Amino acid sequence: AQTVTQSQPEMSVQEAETVTLSCTYDTSENNYYLFWYKQPPSRQMILVIRQEAYKQQNATENRFSVNFQKAAKSFSLKISDSQLGDTAMYFCAFMKHESSGAGSYQLTFGKGTKLSVIP
């Protein structure tokens, strides 16, 4: 079974500054996907960024980027130029790759980090 650990229950950052959220995971799989989801006060889960484990290049999406360290099983999220709208719970999640194509592709989530952006 896979586990996902987010060691920072809460964080805060000044508007326009940069913040990094940590995530580690435990798996014996070699092929998998990693995700960061954002849950604002509306509670809608929104995909922030996605990384395939076989890709060495770190994924980026505008102000969001990841630092993927496969050997260390670490997947941190960096938010640059923080904005008030970034205030949310952030969840790191793991998905096993199913080579047969018939697997569940279910997500295993960490417990989340509550990020507050301060004006």
Next chain:
Amino acid sequence: DGGITQSPKYLFRKEGQNVTLSCEQNLNHDAMYWYRQDPGQGLRLIYYSQIVNDFQKGDIAEGYSVSREKKESFPLTVTSAQKNPTAFYLCASRRDITGANVLTFGAGSRLTVL
């Protein structure tokens, strides 16, 4: 616009009653999922379905039941056997093509047992 619709948004239930949460998607996605979220916890998988008329238990299926009679619909019934049903419930779907392994979520349903 395509998306996932969950209803009702808020639901109150008396102890001993069954309640059904609706989840409908118009994304033409094959797989659908139900997750439960509790304060201070991540999301935990209740049930999932890869195709119509087939579904599998997740990590916390006890006290819940589902059906998948149509591709678009995946309702969740919270039965009286669920010991602590007060929670936030999220439905998600996934398109079953290689590489597109992203789950899209609905807005959620908040269930409170009185």
